[in-house]
Amino acid sequence: GAVVSQHPSWVICKSGTSVKIECRSLDFQATTMFWYRQFPKQSLMLMATSNEGSKATYEQGVEKDKFLINHASLTLSTLTVTSAHPEDSSFYICSALGAGQGQKTQYFGPGTRLLVL
Amino acid sequence: RKEVEQDPGPFNVPEGATVAFNCTYSNSASQSFFWYRQDCRKEPKLLMSVYSSGNEDGRFTAQLNRASQYISLLIRDSKLSDSATYLCVVNEKDSSYKLIFGSGTRLLVRP
Secondary structure: OOOOOOOOEEEEEEEOOOEEEEEEEOOOOOOOOEEEEEEEOOOEEEEEEOOOOOOEEEEEOOOOOOEEEEEEEEEEEEEEOOOOOHHHHHHEEEEEEOOOOOOOEEEOOOEEEEOOO | OOOOEEEOOOOOEOOOOEEEEEEEEEOOOOOOOEEEHHHOOOOEEEEEEEEOEEEOOEEEEEEEEEOEEEEEEEEEOOHHHEEEEEEEEEEOOOOOEEEEEOOOEEEEEEO
């Protein structure tokens, strides 16, 4: 089946540093990937839609200069949290859009847990 | 008003019980509907799609009522391994593939 990986699975960093998270579709090509964020006991919130070869589309309230997205190939999208602060601590999950059974399906990565001290 | 609303629970039921979750969505233009399951500190995993005619997958039955903008999930003969958070998910327009997640209903199945 379709497999999506994320790296790293968890990261702890100091306030002010930048953190890059990778999302890879391992056995299929994905022109579209999505980045979500989930705070404790809350739902997944879509941050942005990542399109291969073009600029990402950000949801309202998400700062594009703070959350840099690069989708340079059909199997890799990266999210960079720039100048991270404690309030950016969250569970970041990506998904890749692939062909499911008769319809396109989002396949989720295992998530990256970020803790900013 | 939230786009997708669910009772957060938790629902605490004994093994073998039947339990039902409900979900309402606000956008009448929504096209596709799903139930996902999320275990603690893990990513969500697709449980089943929800079709207009209703559909069943083993012990799980999903129903959709477009007129009332209401989706349900019924779990029969609950197992300990069913303990998780169940997320109601809506795709507004097929062309965007964007998913709107409810905040989830937590299920605890006890021995």
